[in-house]
Amino acid sequence: MQKMTGFNCTRLPGGVYLVFQRFADEGAISRSWSLSGRGAPKLSLSVLVQTRDEYYGPPGNRPPGLWKRVLRAVAKSNGRTTSYYCPDLPPSRSGIALAVPRYLATLRWDGRRWNQKVTEHLKRPCPTCTAAGWRQAEDAT
Ligand SMILES: [Zn+2]
Numbered sequence: 115m116q117k118m119t120g121f122n123c124t125r126l127p128g129g130v131y132l133v134f135q136r137f138a139d140e141g142a143i144s145r146s147w148s149l150s151g152r153g154a155p156k157l158s159l160s161v162l163v164q165t166r167d168e169y170y171g172p173p174g175n176r177p178p179g180l181w182k183r184v185l186r187a188v189a190k191s192n193g194r195t196t197s198y199y200c201p202d203l204p205p206s207r208s209g210i211a212l213a214v215p216r217y218l219a220t221l222r223w224d225g226r227r228w229n230q231k232v233t234e235h236l237k238r239p240c241p242t243c244t245a246a247g248w249r250q251a252e253d254a255t
Pocket of ligand 1: 243
């Protein structure tokens with residue numbers, strides 16, 4: 115189970131907010147920093163650190179040829195990434211991921227046009243968005 119173990123929100127000049135979140139579970143800790151402002155693109159950096167046991171499996175019970183699997187996982191998880199927000203919206207939230215064993219860093223940005231599409235979509239959210247609890251920012255107080 116993932117638990118939020120840290121949160122900090124800093125207001126920067128120009129109405130820009132820097133939000134820090136830290137999540138932890140038994141095998142991994144993730145930290146994320148995101149920068150957002152009114153009408154500005156949102157930028158976020160997240161870093162995931164996994165324990166040795168979580169990444170390689172329990173000691174003494176690690177599968178043979180593990181280095182090949184690790185190498186494949188590293189090759190696969192580096193490069194450009196896109197994430198899906200909702201099936202009705204294009205997957206245009208993009209980013210770059212950098213992975214080495216046990217560490218994964220992801221830099222993401224949400225474009226202004228994409229943010230506007232989301233805002234428009236959330237005025238009449240589809241069942242998926244409603245079920246996920248996504249609402250317009252103004253209503254989410
Ligand atoms: Zn939707």
